[in-house]
Amino acid sequence: EIVMTQSPATLSVSPGERVTLTCRASQSISSNLAWYQQKPGQAPRLLIYGASTRATGFPARFSGSGSGTEFILTINSLQSEDFAVYYCQHYNNWPPKYTFGQGTKLEIK
Amino acid sequence: EVQLMESGGGLVQPGGSLRLSCAASGFTFSSYWMSWVRQAPGMGLEWVANIKQDGSEKNYVDSAKGRFTISRDNAKNSLYLQMNSLRAEDTAVYYCAREEYSSFWSNYYYYMDVWGKGTTVTVSS
Numbered sequence: 469e470i471v472m473t474q475s476p477a478t479l480s481v482s483p484g485e486r487v488t489l490t491c492r493a494s495q496s497i498s499s500n501l502a503w504y505q506q507k508p509g510q511a512p513r514l515l516i517y518g519a520s521t522r523a524t525g526f527p528a529r530f531s532g533s534g535s536g537t538e539f540i541l542t543i544n545s546l547q548s549e550d551f552a553v554y555y556c557q558h559y560n561n562w563p564p565k566y567t568f569g570q571g572t573k574l575e576i577k
Numbered sequence: 578e579v580q581l582m583e584s585g586g587g588l589v590q591p592g593g594s595l596r597l598s599c600a601a602s603g604f605t606f607s608s609y610w611m612s613w614v615r616q617a618p619g620m621g622l623e624w625v626a627n628i629k630q631d632g633s634e635k636n637y638v639d640s641a642k643g644r645f646t647i648s649r650d651n652a653k654n655s656l657y658l659q660m661n662s663l664r665a666e667d668t669a670v671y672y673c674a675r676e677e678y679s680s681f682w683s684n685y686y687y688y689m690d691v692w693g694k695g696t697t698v699t700v701s702s
Contacts, residue, residue: 499681502688504622511672511692512614512622518679518686555622559687564636566612566624566687 470494470560474569480577481546489541489572491556496536500558503532503541506571507552515554516541543574551576579603579691581673586696593663593700599656599673599693607631607651610676612689613658615669615698623669626658627676640666663700670695 471494481487491501499519504512505526514523516532519539529544543550556569585597597613612627626637626647635647646659656673674689 498684500684500686502686504689506622511694512689513692514688514690517677517688517690518681521679523690557622557688564627565638566614566627566689568622568624571621 470497470558470567472556472558472567472569474556474572476572477570478573478575480575482577483546483548485546486542486544487546487574489554491539491541491569493537493558497558499535501539502557504555504557505552506555512555550574581675581691581693583671583673583693583696586671586698588699588701589663590702591664591700594659594661595663595698597658597660597671597696601654601656606654611649611656612674612676613647614672614674614689616672617669628656665700668698668700670697
């Protein structure tokens with residue numbers, strides 16, 4: 469079973485900074501990785517799919533990279549609305565299941 | 578507007594049953610795989626189950642096998658989750674989500690591109 473591990477669990481940053489969030493897979497998953505943003509009291513929102521394709525509605529300051537076992541979500545020039553929890557997700561073909569990382573909480577420093 | 582709206586959550590005693598519904602609108606419901614994802618209080622996301630477009634294939638997380646049943650009614654644009662033998666650890670917000678995929682060469686990448694707002698299930702005596 470593939471395990472998705474995100475680091476760090478919490479990241480304290482100031483607005484305007486650049487941050488990188490990491491998601492590691494326990495075995496190679498090619499580019500089969502998505503990122504979601506979740507704000508308090510809201511449903512998750514698709515942010516990145518195919519490891520690097522930005523979903524509709526998100527600005528270019530968000531970018532995803534990586535393949536195989538290590539993936540990076542980069543947010544340039546953090547805005548106040550970016551403080552949220554970010555989850556990575558992989559879909560395994562067999563046995564068929566979606567697996568999420570445990571999340572990284574981005575909080576204001 | 579593409580929308581998903583869950584209903585049917587509530588307070589139920591351990592061992593009890595509950596049926597969640599998800600009403601879809603703004604897209605061709607019958608063309609998509611659909612999933613249920615849950616989130617326990619203060620915890621992360623956990624995929625629960627999914628179902629193929631015509632209902633012919635269903636998959637479950639191990640903790641849901643034998644207790645939960647996912648189903649759909651394409652004529653009503655609706656997704657369901659029948660939950661039986663509920664346990665305290667099933668307490669969570671339950672989201673329905675639309676599945677999508679992208680392809681690159683022969684690789685397919687699956688993700689959930691539309692989510693409902695969720696419905697809360699509390700299992701407690």
